[in-house]
Amino acid sequence: MNGKMAGISLSVNLCNIRLSNPTVLASGILGTTRALLKRVADNGAGAVTIKSVSKEQREGHKNPTVITYEAGMLNAVGYSNPGVDAARSEFYNLEDIGAPVIASIIGTCTDDFVEVAEGLSESGFSAIEIPLSCPHTPGFGLLSGQGTPEATYEIISAVRRKTNLPIFVKISPNVPEITTIAKAAEDAGASAITAVNSMGPGMIINIESKKPVLGFKVGGVTGDALRPIAVRCVYDIYKAIKIPVIGVGGISTGRHAIEMIMAGAAAIGIGTGVYTRGIDVFSKVCAEMKQWLMENGYNNINDIVGIAHD
Amino acid sequence: MNGKMAGISLSVNLCNIRLSNPTVLASGILGTTRALLKRVADNGAGAVTIKSVSKEQREGHKNPTVITYEAGMLNAVGYSNPGVDAARSEFYNLEDIGAPVIASIIGTCTDDFVEVAEGLSESGFSAIEIPLSCPHTPGFGLLSGQGTPEATYEIISAVRRKTNLPIFVKISPNVPEITTIAKAAEDAGASAITAVNSMGPGMIINIESKKPVLGFKVGGVTGDALRPIAVRCVYDIYKAIKIPVIGVGGISTGRHAIEMIMAGAAAIGIGTGVYTRGIDVFSKVCAEMKQWLMENGYNNINDIVGIAHD
Amino acid sequence: MIEQPQMVKICNIKDETPNVKTFFFEFTGHYDPGQFIMVWIPLNDEKPFTLSYINGNIAGITVLRRGDFTKTLHAKKIGDQIGIRGPYGKGYGLSEKSVTTCIVGGGIGMASIACLADRQENATFIQGARTVTELLFRHRFKEMKLCTDDGSLGYKGTTVDLLRELIGKHNYQKIYACGPEKMLHKIFELCSEHHIDCEVSVERYIKCGFGICGQCDCSGQRICIDGPVFNKEDLRNMPDFGKTAITKSGSRVSL
Amino acid sequence: MIEQPQMVKICNIKDETPNVKTFFFEFTGHYDPGQFIMVWIPLNDEKPFTLSYINGNIAGITVLRRGDFTKTLHAKKIGDQIGIRGPYGKGYGLSEKSVTTCIVGGGIGMASIACLADRQENATFIQGARTVTELLFRHRFKEMKLCTDDGSLGYKGTTVDLLRELIGKHNYQKIYACGPEKMLHKIFELCSEHHIDCEVSVERYIKCGFGICGQCDCSGQRICIDGPVFNKEDLRNMPDFGKTAITKSGSRVSL
Ligand SMILES: Cc1cc2nc3c(=O)[nH]c(=O)nc-3n(C[C@H](O)[C@H](O)[C@H](O)COP(=O)(O)OP(=O)(O)OC[C@H]3O[C@@H](n4cnc5c(N)ncnc54)[C@H](O)[C@@H]3O)c2cc1C
Ligand SMILES: Cc1cc2nc3c(=O)[nH]c(=O)nc-3n(C[C@H](O)[C@H](O)[C@H](O)COP(=O)(O)OP(=O)(O)OC[C@H]3O[C@@H](n4cnc5c(N)ncnc54)[C@H](O)[C@@H]3O)c2cc1C
Ligand SMILES: Cc1cc2nc3c(=O)[nH]c(=O)nc-3n(C[C@H](O)[C@H](O)[C@H](O)COP(=O)(O)O)c2cc1C
Ligand SMILES: Cc1cc2nc3c(=O)[nH]c(=O)nc-3n(C[C@H](O)[C@H](O)[C@H](O)COP(=O)(O)O)c2cc1C
Ligand code: FES
Numbered sequence A, B: 001m002n003g004k005m006a007g008i009s010l011s012v013n014l015c016n017i018r019l020s021n022p023t024v025l026a027s028g029i030l031g032t033t034r035a036l037l038k039r040v041a042d043n044g045a046g047a048v049t050i051k052s053v054s055k056e057q058r059e060g061h062k063n064p065t066v067i068t069y070e071a072g073m074l075n076a077v078g079y080s081n082p083g084v085d086a087a088r089s090e091f092y093n094l095e096d097i098g099a100p101v102i103a104s105i106i107g108t109c110t111d112d113f114v115e116v117a118e119g120l121s122e123s124g125f126s127a128i129e130i131p132l133s134c135p136h137t138p139g140f141g142l143l144s145g146q147g148t149p150e151a152t153y154e155i156i157s158a159v160r161r162k163t164n165l166p167i168f169v170k171i172s173p174n175v176p177e178i179t180t181i182a183k184a185a186e187d188a189g190a191s192a193i194t195a196v197n198s199m200g201p202g203m204i205i206n207i208e209s210k211k212p213v214l215g216f217k218v219g220g221v222t223g224d225a226l227r228p229i230a231v232r233c234v235y236d237i238y239k240a241i242k243i244p245v246i247g248v249g250g251i252s253t254g255r256h257a258i259e260m261i262m263a264g265a266a267a268i269g270i271g272t273g274v275y276t277r278g279i280d281v282f283s284k285v286c287a288e289m290k291q292w293l294m295e296n297g298y299n300n301i302n303d304i305v306g307i308a309h310d
Numbered sequence C, D: 001m002i003e004q005p006q007m008v009k010i011c012n013i014k015d016e017t018p019n020v021k022t023f024f025f026e027f028t029g030h031y032d033p034g035q036f037i038m039v040w041i042p043l044n045d046e047k048p049f050t051l052s053y054i055n056g057n058i059a060g061i062t063v064l065r066r067g068d069f070t071k072t073l074h075a076k077k078i079g080d081q082i083g084i085r086g087p088y089g090k091g092y093g094l095s096e097k098s099v100t101t102c103i104v105g106g107g108i109g110m111a112s113i114a115c116l117a118d119r120q121e122n123a124t125f126i127q128g129a130r131t132v133t134e135l136l137f138r139h140r141f142k143e144m145k146l147c148t149d150d151g152s153l154g155y156k157g158t159t160v161d162l163l164r165e166l167i168g169k170h171n172y173q174k175i176y177a178c179g180p181e182k183m184l185h186k187i188f189e190l191c192s193e194h195h196i197d198c199e200v201s202v203e204r205y206i207k208c209g210f211g212i213c214g215q216c217d218c219s220g221q222r223i224c225i226d227g228p229v230f231n232k233e234d235l236r237n238m239p240d241f242g243k244t245a246i247t248k249s250g251s252r253v254s255l
């Protein structure tokens, strides 16, 4: 069995970046320091994403910032980050991480995005991810209108002009017509779509204290609750555009990963899964994918990308 | 304990309809026949809603139409219903059901809504619910643009002119600004807002057959996955409008019901809970609510409506 | 539990009659005779069938070709996959050996009652069909009393006619039946008249299979979860039984 | 597990020093000394504290007033509610009775080490504070060796100074410590030099408490789930220990 498994290839080529496997650490999970990125890579991730970085330092929302419930997780971290200059000194020597590192950049206006992108352009990142889709941080993402096709086009074109790195545009599942956003991003020169960011926002009220639990009261919903929504988004986007899709949302097992890949994902992001299965969720998911591929007569993960459309 | 619990009142007045308790059977669950409505009322529901009725008979989508997963349920029933004339003969003598009965009406255009509303106006329904928010039935709800503020206003005003019954407008959580829809409904003369319908749609792919499981491929997501989203929607709508809100989404325990009521719901709908806890979910939820109220020093459910806003 | 189809491979197919085939596959769950599973053909549809065979970890469904779904199923080959979920519903209650019982199967209703007959020892077993070529499981149950409407084999007449005669001679304490609802209703009346316990399996249009959609209603009873097997007391409170049913759309039709 | 605060009533409050109070509440979960809980004040914030007392089903947290959150907590009265979740993290490993151990608490670090001292028998127990009025738990642990920076009580000097002297006399095989990171780092160096095992509890800014947000990083170790207690081998691979930390925003600061 192990002998056969060795012949199974999980490696993927994502916008000319070679990933040893399709699992990607999603942004905002453990991506605060270089050391944590390395640890995640050591635990088998095919690529890792840093926590989103803005122009200035941000403390984020008050705690609780992350809670879980029966069906998943809610978070309203509020984009805490040290700002672009500090990030540049934190994330150095990225070749030694052991996996491609993706920068995630945010801004309150187009110029900010450009400035942060330029600020990180010499650091050795393999790609830049741009989330336009956070549902719980005033000034950013959905709360500042960045999730429309027009804003997406404007922001992404501007960054496109300033960097040669692949650009991944991360979009929200909370929109009636997700494919129009994906298309706007593609038209603006995006190299891939990351689908999706957290949904909602949602709220959980502690009934004894009669107060919302999250410091920001509401937060994005992730994990199992999000998975079918994310799979549908990826399925729809895959049909609508030509650039690859990175599927994110509720993936914590090899079966989940395969489902997302069959919907059309070229690679898959893992966030909440780090909680549900531990920091070695990446190697676990890879082992489970290999096992399934072997049992089902495949020897290359790329053979099943989008197969649910046939 | 039972002595004390007897002194606790769950009864609510919803648009001048007296409900012995705030639990309402959500539309589309068991509401196919008069006999089932009666059985649900016998199992403790404070009010019951019929499965949505259109002008003409509809067979709905192919099976599977309802599936479950780790975090909830997906459905794409596709509004199967016998049409308004057959519904009129099915739903007679509603006074004998033992709980107020709410009609749910759907249409592909404004005239249809009016026609169905008029067709059921003499049947003894206590209110008419109008879902403008189904995410998985072509011609209806979100798939025909009924979920915009403009369409909501048009449809609800038209029905408002033709009936004196209270009108509940059922809205979708899948919209960036849910309060604008709720306000449009209120302005058009709605008596209450039912929030929310199922979210998404979502998709689940069976990886062995490589095919989406639902007959319609995608379906609305309900149950635990939906609850925090629904609570947030109710919380936001409660602040934005004056008419009452019926909170629906993921409620299967007394604690869930209390959370939704604290967010601002005057009554709460139960759908997926019929699966997770059985057809007697209504009496179970009521017993659990009473227990909590007693333990926390309340004797009237109305005292906690919207209390999370204080 | 998660209500989603699991794919299984068809490992054998048996032609039972020109219009009926049995499909075998691996099945390991617990199963009470009378329960049903939902059979899924991806991108086509998903419909209810009872298990007609259980042998170790191999189960079978015996399928009458009727419309689109069963035609597609009949076209399946050994090695093809189908999805199954379940079993669902409440099956027959087995009787003590000391209770004199009679099992009645009409038409494809035989599928539902076959696993019961395997387990309920010492029962009289009656099968009815329109004609000899439609009779099922003749090698499996050697002692069956057979009836055909056209008299092409066995007793000429319906199972109800034969049952009425046998009730005169034997002191049945319990009767099990599955078949066309008209037949079931007559058996229910016969049992009421003679004060005999009975359990019958009722068919309605099934969608979810687990009690949420309301499609399978029969007088407030959900066939899929409260049934499909009901006893005499249940049936007494189900005025729709033998009279009306709701279809796929929810329209009410007379039986 | 579901990571959400459960409300508990403060059933007692003890003034420990002018700036330190202990709050008692009902607590029934399993708890290893060194683990921490997250304490929530609705609409305010939520922060980490170790349990400093466990007595049957009553636990206590001993809180130094510092900024906004601890001020608000200090204003709480008996009967008020706070939310708690956890316990989280990896606590101290208890040593066999035969192992000669020394426990060192500096400042509010005493809170973390008190429950360990309750359970670790026959240990030398050293407490250090700036001045006599800041010393904690003097009635609870009668045998403590006390140090004050200003010499207002006990040994004049730091816990590290005293420990260095004691190491000369006793053959400690294991040292536990909690306190300011500079102190911890010196103890770690001392233990490395003398080949003594050690376990120390490290502080970093905590948000989620369960290993997902990355806020509490120390050289790739998450204080909240991989720690807060680390042993000598762990610390050797944590170059940030004693040197730098990341703050609430993720900015790196020197200690
Ligand atoms: C609990 C139960 C157990 C059953 N067990 C068996 C069995 O073991 N063997 C067997 O051959 N048949 C069985 N049936 C009937 C079987 O489900 C139908 O014959 C089949 O669904 C017909 O599908 P079709 O597309 O081929 O035919 P259609 O042309 O769609 O319909 C033919 C007939 O089957 C009925 N039918 C269609 N779909 C359904 C459905 N979803 N639920 C219930 N009835 C339906 C129709 O009402 C119609 O009377 C059972 C039905 C029920 C309710
Ligand atoms: C595992 C662990 C156990 C702790 N146990 C105790 C204890 O038993 N008793 C006690 O008095 N204190 C304990 N602390 C420290 C306590 O969490 C802080 O004193 C408290 O959060 C300060 O909050 P504030 O708003 O009052 O002060 P602020 O003005 O916000 O901060 C004062 C200091 O506390 C630190 N701090 C603030 N917030 C946090 C946070 N979320 N996580 C970590 N450090 C923070 C700041 O970095 C700063 O150094 C512990 C910390 C950790 C990490
Ligand atoms: C605690 C937490 C913090 C997050 N922070 C960010 C962030 O800073 N930037 C971003 O683009 N996405 C952020 N996300 C979203 C994730 O990257 C991911 O899109 C989402 O969690 C869905 O994936 P999952 O279900 O695997 O968690 C965050 C998610 C969580 C749970
Ligand atoms: C099987 C099923 C069928 C439904 N059909 C309808 C419908 O016909 N009309 C409607 O307004 N809502 C329909 N809904 C939505 C529910 O009324 C309810 O809004 C939703 O399920 C969320 O509540 P829950 O989480 O308690 O199930 C349906 C939901 C389910 C699960
Ligand atoms: S088939 Fe859905 S309730 Fe029975």
Ligand code: FES
Pocket (backbone or CB within 6 Å): D205, D206, D207, D208, D209, D210, D211, D212, D213, D214, D215, D216, D217, D222, D223, D224, D225
């Ligand atoms: S506090 Fe979030 S990872 Fe440790």
